[in-house]
Amino acid sequence: xxxxxxxxxxxxxxxxxxxxxxxxxxxxxxxxxxxxxxxxxxxxxxxxxxxxxxxxxxxxxxxxxxxxxxxxxxxxxxxxxxxxxxxxxxxxxxxxxxxxxxxxxxxxxxxxxxxxxxxxxxxxxxxxxxxxxxxxxxxxxxxxxxxxxxxxxxxxxxxxxxxxxxxxxxxxxxxxxxxxxxxxxxxxxxxxxxxxxxxxxxxxx
Amino acid sequence: xxxxxxxxxxxxxxxxxxxxxxxxxxxxxxxxxxxxxxxxxxxxxxxxxxxxxxxxxxxxxxxxxxxxxxxxxxxxxxxxxxxxxxxxxxxxxxxxxxxxxxxxxxxxxxxxxxxxxxxxxxxxxxxxxxxxxxxxxxxxxxxxxxxxxxxxxxxxxxxxxxxxxxxxxxxxxxxxxxxxxxxxxxxxxxxxxxxxxxxxxxxxx
DNA sequence: CGCGACGTTGATTTGCCTCAACGATTGTGG
DNA sequence: CCACAATCGTTGAGGCAAATCAACGTCGCG
Numbered sequence: 001x002x003x004x005x006x007x008x009x010x011x012x013x014x015x016x017x018x019x020x021x022x023x024x025x026x027x028x029x030x031x032x033x034x035x036x037x038x039x040x041x042x043x044x045x046x047x048x049x050x051x052x053x054x055x056x057x058x059x060x061x062x063x064x065x066x067x068x069x070x071x072x073x074x075x076x077x078x079x080x081x082x083x084x085x086x087x088x089x090x091x092x093x094x095x096x097x098x099x100x101x102x103x104x105x106x107x108x109x110x111x112x113x114x115x116x117x118x119x120x121x122x123x124x125x126x127x128x129x130x131x132x133x134x135x136x137x138x139x140x141x142x143x144x145x146x147x148x149x150x151x152x153x154x155x156x157x158x159x160x161x162x163x164x165x166x167x168x169x170x171x172x173x174x175x176x177x178x179x180x181x182x183x184x185x186x187x188x189x190x191x192x193x194x195x196x197x198x199x200x201x202x203x204x205x
Numbered sequence: 206x207x208x209x210x211x212x213x214x215x216x217x218x219x220x221x222x223x224x225x226x227x228x229x230x231x232x233x234x235x236x237x238x239x240x241x242x243x244x245x246x247x248x249x250x251x252x253x254x255x256x257x258x259x260x261x262x263x264x265x266x267x268x269x270x271x272x273x274x275x276x277x278x279x280x281x282x283x284x285x286x287x288x289x290x291x292x293x294x295x296x297x298x299x300x301x302x303x304x305x306x307x308x309x310x311x312x313x314x315x316x317x318x319x320x321x322x323x324x325x326x327x328x329x330x331x332x333x334x335x336x337x338x339x340x341x342x343x344x345x346x347x348x349x350x351x352x353x354x355x356x357x358x359x360x361x362x363x364x365x366x367x368x369x370x371x372x373x374x375x376x377x378x379x380x381x382x383x384x385x386x387x388x389x390x391x392x393x394x395x396x397x398x399x400x401x402x403x404x405x406x407x408x409x410x
Numbered sequence: 411c412g413c414g415a416c417g418t419t420g421a422t423t424t425g426c427c428t429c430a431a432c433g434a435t436t437g438t439g440g
Numbered sequence: 441c442c443a444c445a446a447t448c449g450t451t452g453a454g455g456c457a458a459a460t461c462a463a464c465g466t467c468g469c470g
Contacts, residue, residue, distance in 0.1 A: 068354055076358040078350060091347040127332050134339035141346045142296040145283060148353050149273055152389035153281040156426070176449065184357035186427055191450055361458070381417070394458055396418055 005110065006037035009060040013112055016058075016084050017132065027126050034118035040064075040105040046087075047103040053092035055113040059085050062109025063173065067181065068101050077182040080106075080170060086136065106178065156185045160193050210315065211242035214265040218317055221263075221289050222337065232331050239323040245269070245310040251292075252308040258297035260318040264290050267314025268378065271306050272386065282387040285311075285375060291341065311383065361390045365398050 010032055017023055023031070035058075040046055046064060047053050057064070059081045066078040066087060078101065081087035092099035093116065114122070122129050150159055160183055164171045171179070180190040215237055222228055228236070240263075245251055251269060252258050262269070264286045271283040271292060283306065286292035297304035298321065319327070327334050355364055365388055369376045376384070385395040 068358065070358050074358070076354060078354060090343060091350070094343065094347075123336065127335065130332065130335035130339050131328065134335050134342065137339065137342050137346055138295055138299065141342055141349065142299075144346065144349050144353060145296070148349060148356065149281060149283060151353065151356050153273065153275050153279070175447090177447085187449075188428085188451085189426055192426095195450080380415090382415085391459055392417075393419085393460085397458095400418080 035112040053089040055115045056088040057111045060110040062107040240317040245314045258294040260320045261293040262316045265315040267312040
């Protein structure tokens with residue numbers, strides 16, 4: 001591990017875990033020994049389509065996104081990850097198959113990574129992490145289910161409202177192109193939705 | 206536990222687990238002591254909107270569905286569960302909040318249930334089940350992610366083709382109304398898709 | 411038997427996309 | 441530090457995918 005920045009990053013990771021489950025000194029040390037600090041520049045790839053996803057990523061600062069490119073070349077965003085979020089391609093990670101997804105940086109970003117081998121040994125040496133990651137992924141599953149439901153049952157307008165309310169910070173931080181690709185609408189249509197929403201919320205005299 | 210049918214059900218559950226992780230005699234006995242056999246008639250509710258989801262369900266035979274009713278009264282299906290599938294509302298189950306989802310039976314159905322208390326004690330007494338359920342939910346997450354991607358990036362026609370290929374058995378077993386509510390299209394439109402697909406695959410002379 | 415779900419088909423409407431053009435902003439290399 | 445390119449957000453016109461509404465035959469079930 002590098003000193004300096006990585007020390008602060010590790011402190012952040014431990015705080016994150018402590019917030020929802022207490023870890024012993026031994027467990028903390030073990031965890032720290034398994035993570036690796038890394039930095040990505042804006043536009044840099046964290047994972048490229050065709051490669052196997054070999055580590056899970058915990059974002060310390062900045063912003064990453066997971067997306068897929070379809071046959072027509074359109075981008076569809078599965079997930080954004082800002083500070084204190086996890087991001088990776090679980091399917092590829094667990095089955096060692098080449099990923100069909102891309103992960104890249106929307107801002108300069110710091111992450112802590114855990115490789116597959118390290119994660120396995122983490123589970124083996126401290127089974128409590130089975131529980132920790134079970135809870136983490138349960139929450140991710142619940143969130144994903146909500147999003148799917150919103151997608152199959154709502155109009156683009158409702159999805160956008162819901163997104164703005166759920167992630168008010170992301171709404172300013174991301175460009176509309178990114179948000180449109182996440183909501184599954186064209187940037188042009190999102191623009192119309194926004195102007196419509198602005199009009200109805202503050203009717204100019 | 207009841208004898209007879211429930212014995213066969215328990216055997217089925219143990220086979221299911223053994224297929225992807227070995228369990229010791231002790232772990233098997235513990236698991237068995239935590240489950241309860243139950244039967245639901247066609248149309249019967251397993252979970253109703255407004256109630257807290259208090260157990261997870263493993264389907265032995267038959268078919269259940271999770272769905273949501275929107276403001277206009279339309280039904281949107283999140284999941285079907287046939288033999289050897291799990292079904293429940295995880296969000297409600299873990300947070301003790303009233304569910305916004307319904308689960309009911311599309312056929313007469315047998316399940317094995319594990320209550321919240323029993324699941325917690327199962328985790329406590331045999332931490333290996335943390336790992337077991339971590340893996341289960343990881344797989345569920347991966348599947349859900351695929352479905353979401355399909356929904357935001359594909360036309361109804363592609364989604365239907367994908368569904369037919371992924372679940373050929375369900376395609377016959379379920380009514381088109383159910384499949385339409387799962388795919389997020391109107392039953393009428395699904396009907397048109399089907400007739401179009403039939404035409405193109407076997408062009409009548 | 412009769413009633414209500416189901417599947418089908420037609421006509422019309424609508425939510426959203428595509429293509430295109432335009433300023434405003436960003437960023438990049440000379 | 442400026443010039444030029446690239447990206448972004450906006451707006452308009454036209455088109456397509458899918459919803460809606462409606463009518464009709466069929467089937468299973470009480």
